[in-house]
Amino acid sequence: MLIPLVLKETIEIEEFHYQKNDIVTPHSCLWGDFNFSFNGVLEFSINQKVFLSPPSYGFWIPPQTEHCSVAVDEQITHYICIRIHPQLCNTFASECKTLSITPFFRHTVTELLHQKKLGYPSIEYQQHLLQILLDQLQFAPCYDQYLPQTKHPILEPILKQLAEPRLFNKSLQQIFAQFDLSERHILRLSQQELHISISEWRNRAKIIYATSQLQKGLSIKRIGYELGYQHSSSFIEFFKRYTGQTPSQMREI
Numbered sequence: 001m002l003i004p005l006v007l008k009e010t011i012e013i014e015e016f017h018y019q020k021n022d023i024v025t026p027h028s029c030l031w032g033d034f035n036f037s038f039n040g041v042l043e044f045s046i047n048q049k050v051f052l053s054p055p056s057y058g059f060w061i062p063p064q065t066e067h068c069s070v071a072v073d074e075q076i077t078h079y080i081c082i083r084i085h086p087q088l089c090n091t092f093a094s095e096c097k098t099l100s101i102t103p104f105f106r107h108t109v110t111e112l113l114h115q116k117k118l119g120y121p122s123i124e125y126q127q128h129l130l131q132i133l134l135d136q137l138q139f140a141p142c143y144d145q146y147l148p149q150t151k152h153p154i155l156e157p158i159l160k161q162l163a164e165p166r167l168f169n170k171s172l173q174q175i176f177a178q179f180d181l182s183e184r185h186i187l188r189l190s191q192q193e194l195h196i197s198i199s200e201w202r203n204r205a206k207i208i209y210a211t212s213q214l215q216k217g218l219s220i221k222r223i224g225y226e227l228g229y230q231h232s233s234s235f236i237e238f239f240k241r242y243t244g245q246t247p248s249q250m251r252e253i
Contacts, residue, residue, distance in 0.1 A: 007130035008123065010085035013112055017078055018042070018071035026068040032084040032092060033061040034137060036101055039215045040077025041208060044069045046096055050149040053098075054208045055215075055250070056243045057146045060097045060137075063089055073212055080109055082133070091138050099140040103245060108133050147204045148194040154181065155189045162198070163205040169228040172199060207242045210235075211250060220247045 012031075018040070035042070036058030044051040044059060046067045053059040053069075061067055063086050071077045084092070112129050120126045150156055161167060161175050176183050190198040206227050213223045224235030239247050 007127050007134065008120070010088050011130050011134065012083040013109065013116065014081045014083070015078065015113060016081065017076050019076060020071055020074055022071045022077075024069045026066050028064050028066040029083070030063055030086060032063045032086070032089040034082040034084065034099070035059045035061065036080055036082075036106075038078040038080065038106065039212075040071060040073035040075060040079070041212065042069045042077060042079060043072050044096075051096060051098070051145055052147045052149075052208070054146060055211050056101060056207075056245075057143075058099045058101050058137075058140075060092055060099055060142075062092070062094055062096065065096065075212070075216060082109075082137075088134070093142065098143040098146040099137065100143070100244075101140060102136070103249065105133070105136045105140075108136065144195065147201065147208065148196065150193045152189065152193050154179075155186075155193050158186060158198075159201070162202045163209075165209050165226060168206060168209070168226055172202065203238075203242065207239065210239060210247070211243075214247055214251045223247070 035044075035053055037053060037055050039055060041055075042053045042059075044053060044061075044067055046061070046065060051059060071079075108129060112126075112133065115121070115126060115129065150159070158175070158179060161178065162172075167175060173183065176186055179186070187198055190196070190201065194201055210223050210227060213226070214220075220236065221232045224232050227235060227238075229235040229238070236246055239245075239250075243250060
C-alpha cells in the first residue's frame with residue numbers, strides 16, 4: 001500500500017489515565033481514532049448505542065463520528081488513543097468496529113510510547129514501529145461489537161443477571177428460571193437483538209470480569225472458581241480460547 005504522507009505525520013499516539021466514572025464529553029474529530037485499554041474498561045456511547053472496550057480488544061471510531069465515554073472499572077484505567085489521519089482511514093471500516101489485538105500489538109505501542117518520551121531519537125525506528133502498528137490494525141480480526149448491549153425491555157434485565165459476577169457459577173437455565181419466559185424465546189431474542197448467542201454473550205462478560213480481576217492481582221484459581229470452574233486448567237483453557245493468552249500472560253502485560 002502506498003503511504004501518502006510520512007507515518008509520523010499521519011499517526012499520533014496519546015495515553016490517558018481515568019478514575020472510575022470519569023467522563024469524556026461528546027466530541028468528534030477529523031481524524032479516525034483507535035482506542036484500547038492496557039487495563040480497565042471504557043464504555044462508549046455513539047448514536048444512542050453503547051459499546052464496551054475491554055483489554056485484548058480495541059475500538060475503531062471513524063473520522064467525524066461524535067462519541068463520549070465513561071470509565072467503568074474500579075481501578076485506574078490506562079487508556080490509549082491512536083489517531084489516524086483521514087488519508088489513511090480509507091483502509092478501515094466506515095463505521096465503528098471492535099478489533100482483536102495481540103500482545104505483540106500492545107508491546108509495539110509500549111515501545112512507541114517509550115520512544116515518544118525520549119523524543120523519538122531515531123526517525124527511521126519510529127517509522128518502522130508505526131508501519132508495524134498500522135499493518136497490525138489493518139489486518140486485525142474485526143467485530144461489530146465485543147459485548148453488544150440492548151435496551152430491550154425483556155432482554156436487558158436478563159443480561160444484567162448474566163453479567164452479575166456473583167451469579168457466574170449458576171447455569172443459564174438457573175438464571176432463566178427467574179423470568180417468566182421460555183428458554184427458546186430468550187435465545188431467539190438474543191439472536192435478534194444482539195446477533196450472537198446468549199451463551200457467547202455471557203462468556204464474553206466473564207472474560208471482561210476475569211481480565212479486571214487479574215489486573216487486581218487475584219489468583220487464577222480464585223477467579224476460575226468465581227466463574228464456575230472447579231479446576232484452574234478448565235478456566236485457563238477457556239480464557240486462552242477467547243484472548244489468545246493464558247491468564248498468567250495477560251497479567252504480565
